[in-house]
Amino acid sequence: MEKAKVSVTQLFAMMFIFNLGTAVIVGYGIGAKKDAWLAILFGMGGGIVLFFIYYLLFRYYPNVPLTGYVRKVFGKYVGWIIGLLYVLSFVYMAARNVRDFGTLLVSSTLKKTPLLAINLLFVLVICYVLYLGIEVLGRTAEVFIVILLLLGITGNFLVLVSGDVDFHRLQPFLEHGWKLPLTVAFKDVLFFPFGEMIAFTMLLPYLNRPKLVKGVWLSVIVSSGLLLSWTASLNIAALGVNVVERSVFPTLLAIGKVNLLNFIERLDAIVVFTMLLTVFFKVSIFLYGAVMGIVDLFKLNNHQQILLPIGAIVIFLSMTMASSFPEHLEEGYHVLRHYFVGIHLLIPLLMLLVVMIRNGFKKKGRSKSTIT
Structure with a gap:
């Protein structure tokens, strides 16, 4: 493992x-139509x-990443294959997010720039940051979360007024009863992005205060969930x-409509820069998880x-995974x-059940040996 905290x-x-x-940019939860905000909360x-x-699982193995x-839990060979499956999923998700960002940039601002050029430069910058280490990425996040919040507050205010x-x-x-938002929540919203946070199980061993993981993770789920729910509501209201159902990037469309006094307009850059920040860190975490998984599996x-x-594999996948953006979606x-x-x-x-059963048997064995 990398020597970092x-x-x-x-x-x-x-x-x-x-x-x-x-x-925060796409039509998140819009399968529930007007109740998209409720589906996100579910x-x-x-x-x-x-x-x-x-x-x-982290409590049982606090010093070991997911692939470890x-x-x-599953044994040397079966566990290795499952670990490789997680690595491949991290690579795939990194490529998907790179494609999302590249497509937004090409469709909104850099219309004559080749998609390959954008994806290539984007991934190279991420590789450079990760080369410097996870601590550098963490310190970068501390700075950019402030900028991200300022952009969000500005964008929301301008749309509201x-x-x-x-x-x-x-x-x-x-309007369509409880079934629709519940179905959308547990078929779509649950795994994107909340399920994707499993990538952080590759980073948790680096924490300098692992006892605080519970509070941090829960606070992130609640705060980001409420923010995403609000964004979905604002897009529909605007x-x-x-329109939100038909739009690929409804947040971009909503802020693009802002025109105050024929002076404050063309604010697409706020959305583009927001997505630049969020996707940069998302791809970085997925790529880091994949790389550290390979290091762990192949020693x-x-x-x-x-x-x-x-x-390079991420760049290749981002360009070839689909022939068009609708097919990609x-x-x-x-x-x-x-x-x-x-x-x-x-x-x-399944891993948790296996670990709990094993520990239950171990405790029974210890208690019997103590009695005898």
Whole structure:
């Protein structure tokens, strides 16, 4: 493992920015239509349940990353294969987020710039930061979370005073009943982004105060969940549910409508810069998790020697995973529904059950030996 220590503040900053990711820009939870905000809150509740699964596993193995304790639970060979599965999922998710960011930039500001050029430069910068170490990424997050919050406050204020917002567009409440928001919450919202936070199980061994993980993780889930719910509500109130459903980046569209006194307008840069920050840290965490997983599984000396090769794979995948952006979104929708249910919920839950049963038998054995 890398010889580094991450503070609680740095962990909170990285987790918070990670959780916003692309969810703050896309039509997050819009499958629930006007009740998208409610579906996000339900998903946030499910995210808290997922957290306790990850947290209990961390309590059993506080000094080992996910790829390490999966081998302790399932055995050397089966555990190695499952660990590799997690590494591949981290690489895949890094590539998806790179594609999302590149597409936003090409469609909004750099329309004549090749997508490959944007993705290449973006990943190279991330590789450089990760080459310097996880502590550098943590300190960077401490600075940029302040900038991100200032951008968010500014953007929200301008949209609210633009005159385009009508919260009556959120009515009627539960137009399609409870079933729709609950279905969207536990099929889509739960695993993106709350389930994706499993990537942080690769970073937790670096914490300088591991006892505070519980409070930090829970506070991130609640704060980011409430913020995402508010953003979904504001987008619907500003654009209407039909426009949000059809739009790829509704937040960009909502802030693009702002025109105050024919002077304050063309504020797309706020959304682009917000996504630059959030996706930068999200890709960094996924890429770091993948690299450290490879180091752990293949017993390498350090992570620096494989950063560029894995970064090259991420760039290649981001360009070839889909021929168009709608196809890219559709593919991600199916992946979230099927593949991630296994790696975010079923495998961790099975690991926890196995560990709890083993520890139960160990305690019984100890008590019997004490009696005899």
